[in-house]
Amino acid sequence: MVPTTAAQPEVTIVRPKLPDDVFFQDPLAIAANRTRVPGLGKPTETVRTTEPGATGEPATATETVSDAPVDWAALLPAELLVAEANRIRERFTPKLASVATFNSSLLDVPPYAAELAALGGIATEHGGNIPWKTNAKYVRDLSAEMIADQLQRGQKSYEQVKVPFDKISLLLDGKRPEGLPEADDATDFAISADFGFLMRRFEAAQNYLKTTGGSDAAFKQNAADLVRETRVLAALSKVIAHDDHGYGDDAKFQGYANAMTEASLAAATAAEKGDFAAFDLAASNLAQSCVKCHGDYRNN
Structure with a gap:
């Protein structure tokens, strides 16, 4: 046979x-x-x-x-990455001044939070001089946390965005806020950047x-x-x-x-x-x- x-x-x-x-x-x-x-x-x-x-x-x-x-530095030099992260922060700051301003800016948050998460992930692998590079993994994960659940009008979603954003703002200034979550050194962009x-x-x-x-x-x-x-x-x-x-x-x-x-x-x-x-x-x-x-x- x-x-x-x-x-x-x-x-x-x-x-x-x-x-x-x-x-x-x-x-x-x-x-x-x-x-x-x-x-x-x-x-x-x-x-x-x-x-x-x-x-x-x-x-x-x-x-x-x-x-x-x-070669992230060849695509996005360090100074431009830092400038873009600061630009996103400036974009969000007035939108997160209150629940009312958040409600009127609801749809603007997710695309730029995802971008900021991507920038944080890039910064962890970037060869240039990024002042907050040692904390980039926290910027990455906190940005992802801002949009982890679908955003809706109201206090709950406002706090979901505002609390991690305030920590990100401190990290971008070279400060280390309390209560940072555990964060992996390696970046998984599928998890971090929607x-x-x-x-x-x-x-x-x-x-x-x-x-x-x-x-x-x-x-x-x-x-x-x-x-x-x-x-x-x-x-x-x-x-x-x-x-x-x-x-x-x-x-x-x-x-x-x-x-x-x-x-x-x-x-x-x-x-x-x-x-x-x-x-x-x-x-x-x-x-x-x-x-x-x-x-x-x-x-x-």
Whole structure:
């Protein structure tokens, strides 16, 4: 009798199910709408060139599994990471002045808390000079704690956000508050930085780039802020592509994330050089990468 070979069980790779509400409400409109800020200059025509990721297509993923060490300093220099963390703190401070101000700002909290958690995680691995680096793991976990439960209007959710935020504020000032939770030295971005809320942060960034850098005059006036924003986007693109989020072995997703990183860095370089045409092109490429990624993954 010839022995038979047992059938091998089918292996199914389970990826995070992404609900529709984590995606842009109208991504095609965001990508297509390059409306300039009224009164801030005449639109400038740009000549399109073909570069890696220039059409929004997935860039080649040189390494499928994305848990290899990331050179965070090359994407987001330490001084810009620190500046962005402080900017988020300044954004939250008036919104958390009272339950009433919190209630009116409820939807603004999760995307930026998720970003701050990601920045804390990045800081734990960053090679640059970050004054609060030794406490970065607490910034990371406290930021995640702010949005651990779904936020609602009222005192309970207000305290859920306000209590950890006050501790974060002290940590960013180099102080060590009492009652810090236990925190792992290693970062798991899937636990710390909510994927869906990071998607909403990307949507906010698209609107920010369009309004703050949507004309030559606005671009020149806000160049430093645009450098910071696009550098942050380059880093966050690496965060969402990290193997922690379940897409480390997905070459297509990695390609889209790489294209987002490349476009963000191109926009940052253009802002540093004062080249509006190059910035406008890179911002458009970034938006197209997001749209095409959503087209492939919205229902997957």
